[in-house]
Amino acid sequence: MDNNYDAYFHALSDPTRRAVVEHLVRNPATVSELYAAHTMALPSFMKHLKVLEISGLVRSEKKGRVRTVYIEALPLASAERWITQQRRIWDRRLDALQNLAEHIELNTPSKDGSK
Amino acid sequence: MDNNYDAYFHALSDPTRRAVVEHLVRNPATVSELYAAHTMALPSFMKHLKVLEISGLVRSEKKGRVRTVYIEALPLASAERWITQQRRIWDRRLDALQNLAEHIELNTPSKDGSK
DNA sequence: GCATTACTAAGCCATATGGATAACAATTAT
DNA sequence: ATAATTGTTATCCATATGGCTTAGTAATGC
Numbered sequence: 001m002d003n004n005y006d007a008y009f010h011a012l013s014d015p016t017r018r019a020v021v022e023h024l025v026r027n028p029a030t031v032s033e034l035y036a037a038h039t040m041a042l043p044s045f046m047k048h049l050k051v052l053e054i055s056g057l058v059r060s061e062k063k064g065r066v067r068t069v070y071i072e073a074l075p076l077a078s079a080e081r082w083i084t085q086q087r088r089i090w091d092r093r094l095d096a097l098q099n100l101a102e103h104i105e106l107n108t109p110s111k112d113g114s115k
Numbered sequence: 116m117d118n119n120y121d122a123y124f125h126a127l128s129d130p131t132r133r134a135v136v137e138h139l140v141r142n143p144a145t146v147s148e149l150y151a152a153h154t155m156a157l158p159s160f161m162k163h164l165k166v167l168e169i170s171g172l173v174r175s176e177k178k179g180r181v182r183t184v185y186i187e188a189l190p191l192a193s194a195e196r197w198i199t200q201q202r203r204i205w206d207r208r209l210d211a212l213q214n215l216a217e218h219i220e221l222n223t224p225s226k227d228g229s230k
Numbered sequence: 231g232c233a234t235t236a237c238t239a240a241g242c243c244a245t246a247t248g249g250a251t252a253a254c255a256a257t258t259a260t
Numbered sequence: 261a262t263a264a265t266t267g268t269t270a271t272c273c274a275t276a277t278g279g280c281t282t283a284g285t286a287a288t289g290c
Contacts (some may be wrong), residue, residue, distance in 0.1 A: 009128035026207040083195040090140040
């Protein structure tokens, strides 16, 4: 079921790597193109790409001396689903509490003190 | 705008911490209650809680000797939104490519070789 | 008051992380 | 053939992380 959450979330926990993802969802890009937006040394940047690739969020192919990097949609969707599911459970709980509050309000004696 | 993505995603990159989140979206819980499901030493577990709390994904209050932990909905939603947005951009791109493909197909000479 | 419960603090340790530099391919352009 | 481009490999470094133990403190229960 593609549950590599540790790696997915770890990969997304760094701003450089999120910037790469933000680039790649718009267009595949070569290492140089991706690197252009950043100021660190290239080998440092390459490490980030490797983290992304090992996690599975990204795939790459080398042709000649140029490596092109592509986003992988499924892992991103998988990470999204985990969060969405948690939020949904939380939302349902809020609803339940809300309903409970209304129910109590309806059955609570008002100012007249009637039991 | 509550953009603490580094901390949010880092917090979610550990299975122990995700388990805590999964628990807390259903119910607030004390440290002991949360700890019950885990086998590591308590101080190790506490470190995970601290990571969650510093990130902002979680809030806690101490009453007497008991600390109760609550989920914070907004950061979770914020992390979700970041991913959702990336996926949407990616989806739109796919649609565009799909449309392009159809367009080309319509305007492509078929077997008869007609121009 | 004393024991138990529920954390908290301090410090140790091995490994991971995020940065750097230097040197080395391997392609492609001139 | 040489030079320039585009990565890659190998090391090094400081700090962070995720685990541990040991020794507290502060509330509560008996």
